[in-house]
Amino acid sequence: MSATPIENLSKLCIHTITTKSWSLEEAGERYEAAGVKGISVWRQYLEGRNIAASGDRLRNHGLEIVSLVRGGFFPSTVAATRQKAIEDNLKAVDEAAALGAEMIVLVCGADPGQSLETSRAQIQAGIEKVLPYAIEAGVKLAIEPLHPMYADTRSAVNTLEQANDMAEAIGSEFVGIAADVYHLWWDPHLEKEIKRCGANGNLFAFHICDWVSPTVDMLNDRGLMGEGCIPIKQIRGWVEEAGFSGFNEVEIFSDRHWASDQQEFLANIVSSYKSC
Amino acid sequence: MSATPIENLSKLCIHTITTKSWSLEEAGERYEAAGVKGISVWRQYLEGRNIAASGDRLRNHGLEIVSLVRGGFFPSTVAATRQKAIEDNLKAVDEAAALGAEMIVLVCGADPGQSLETSRAQIQAGIEKVLPYAIEAGVKLAIEPLHPMYADTRSAVNTLEQANDMAEAIGSEFVGIAADVYHLWWDPHLEKEIKRCGANGNLFAFHICDWVSPTVDMLNDRGLMGEGCIPIKQIRGWVEEAGFSGFNEVEIFSDRHWASDQQEFLANIVSSYKSC
Numbered sequence: 001m002s003a004t005p006i007e008n009l010s011k012l013c014i015h016t017i018t019t020k021s022w023s024l025e026e027a028g029e030r031y032e033a034a035g036v037k038g039i040s041v042w043r044q045y046l047e048g049r050n051i052a053a054s055g056d057r058l059r060n061h062g063l064e065i066v067s068l069v070r071g072g073f074f075p076s077t078v079a080a081t082r083q084k085a086i087e088d089n090l091k092a093v094d095e096a097a098a099l100g101a102e103m104i105v106l107v108c109g110a111d112p113g114q115s116l117e118t119s120r121a122q123i124q125a126g127i128e129k130v131l132p133y134a135i136e137a138g139v140k141l142a143i144e145p146l147h148p149m150y151a152d153t154r155s156a157v158n159t160l161e162q163a164n165d166m167a168e169a170i171g172s173e174f175v176g177i178a179a180d181v182y183h184l185w186w187d188p189h190l191e192k193e194i195k196r197c198g199a200n201g202n203l204f205a206f207h208i209c210d211w212v213s214p215t216v217d218m219l220n221d222r223g224l225m226g227e228g229c230i231p232i233k234q235i236r237g238w239v240e241e242a243g244f245s246g247f248n249e250v251e252i253f254s255d256r257h258w259a260s261d262q263q264e265f266l267a268n269i270v271s272s273y274k275s276c
Numbered sequence: 277m278s279a280t281p282i283e284n285l286s287k288l289c290i291h292t293i294t295t296k297s298w299s300l301e302e303a304g305e306r307y308e309a310a311g312v313k314g315i316s317v318w319r320q321y322l323e324g325r326n327i328a329a330s331g332d333r334l335r336n337h338g339l340e341i342v343s344l345v346r347g348g349f350f351p352s353t354v355a356a357t358r359q360k361a362i363e364d365n366l367k368a369v370d371e372a373a374a375l376g377a378e379m380i381v382l383v384c385g386a387d388p389g390q391s392l393e394t395s396r397a398q399i400q401a402g403i404e405k406v407l408p409y410a411i412e413a414g415v416k417l418a419i420e421p422l423h424p425m426y427a428d429t430r431s432a433v434n435t436l437e438q439a440n441d442m443a444e445a446i447g448s449e450f451v452g453i454a455a456d457v458y459h460l461w462w463d464p465h466l467e468k469e470i471k472r473c474g475a476n477g478n479l480f481a482f483h484i485c486d487w488v489s490p491t492v493d494m495l496n497d498r499g500l501m502g503e504g505c506i507p508i509k510q511i512r513g514w515v516e517e518a519g520f521s522g523f524n525e526v527e528i529f530s531d532r533h534w535a536s537d538q539q540e541f542l543a544n545i546v547s548s549y550k551s552c
């Protein structure tokens with residue numbers, strides 16, 4: 001089965017970080033004007049705001065609030081730091097509930113001062129500590145496996161297989177996975193693991209962007225869909241075949257695109273989305 | 277089983293690129309003086325030289341020539357470019373034979389203009405084309421799986437599992453694998469795949485360095501052993517348990533270390549080697 005053609009923008013969501021310089025209010029207005037139907041809100045855009053009112057305002061722009069980004073960063077060699085991470089994740093649950101976001105995306109974290117196995121155990125323990133509070137609030141937690149180039153400090157969960165293992169080990173309908181093509185495209189087991197993820201009801205979110213060549217910055221050189229080598233359409237086909245019918249979330253960190261005219265960038269996101 | 281303690285330098289090999297600014301002759305002299313026993317020669321260091329005489333000269337310094345670096349770069353969307361790559365690999369076989377190097381390390385290549393599957397098929401086809409000539413010359417070919425962050429342009433073989441699959445599919449005692457901790461350390465299947473690699477007689481080479489945090493350059497910011505988070509000793513234990521008894525090859529690309537006093541850097545390589 002190949003990906004269904006994209007005929008409209010009903011499944012297009014944009015992460016606020018993608019249009020980094022726009023305030024939440026500006027993003028809401030401009031996304032609506034461009035026909036975008038979903039928004040994923042990075043937490044820094046909520047600072048100093050009434051969160052519930054911000055959520056209503058976004059919904060009044062016809063935007064579904066797909067996710068709050070981001071929780072996680074559980075591992076540390078220092079117990080007090082791990083405890084602080086738990087507290088911050090509980091706060092994120094409050095924010096997501098107030099905003100009306102269905103889920104929180106977890107950038108799981110890693111500490112280069114300890115083994116990946118230890119970091120992974122701390123991630124799972126962290127999620128399990130936050131989970132009862134999240135369930136109570138009706139907020140889902142989405143583990144995002146990150147590219148292996150981030151294994152030292154950002155995430156010890158680096159493949160969809162590992163994320164599937166962890167989500168299944170936790171075994172709650174409130175814990176699933178955010179699959180981002182940027183992190184996963186190289187993986188020879190991707191198709192199989194997407195199928196597994198969907199079959200187990202764990203495929204919560206799908207993020208898109210592209211991998212440009214050469215990539216000059218490990219963090220902030222993502223491409224617009226079509227600018228790079230990721231087979232986005234093929235992966236989207238696998239995701240749909242696995243039963244996913246949620247938003248396609250555009251999440252682009254790019255010094256290059258951030259330095260460009262952001263209204264033009266938004267138009268390019270919309271047009272490149274239609275062809276991916 | 278844990279790694280055997282390093283009691284001397286009898287298994288220490290250094291890649292000439294590690295001390296980038298030194299000529300082959302200077303590297304030979306200085307490595308010998310430092311007690312190093314092996315050298316892996318990057319091809320650019322042979323330019324304008326009588327290769328056989330260079331090999332003798334290195335051996336007269338008490339150095340075993342572990343490998344010639346590097347062949348590969350087989351994939352391309354352009355047939356003529358693929359043919360040129362084959363010819364360059366045949367030339368590398370001649371160079372390795374003249375130098376007296378047992379093997380050539382293959383950086384397999386990738387082309388972002390085509391799928392990873394196509395690139396992998398071209399890699400295997402390329403190796404199979406070069407193989408009869410390599411066997412004739414008595415030169416082995418070592419597939420080096422590269423970190424997934426290089427999947428776009430440098431190698432479509434990104435895990436030891438994939439390298440094992442390919443080496444086994446080719447099925448020649450002249451084709452095996454160079455395992456580099458920098459590329460593989462994050463992989464949850466590493467121990468299992470090292471065991472498989474050794475059991476099948478495919479573990480030809482073992483490369484070491486470290487992953488520093490933060491890594492500021494995707495290519496040239498490798499660390500000295502101990503500067504980063506790679507569990508080198510643990511991985512070396514797995515490699516030895518898999519039956520490997522060859523050299524531990526230090527291969528460090530680092531703008532930071534290259535800018536330092538190279539004699540001091542060599543001393544640091546030796547001391548950090550002893551503790552890894």
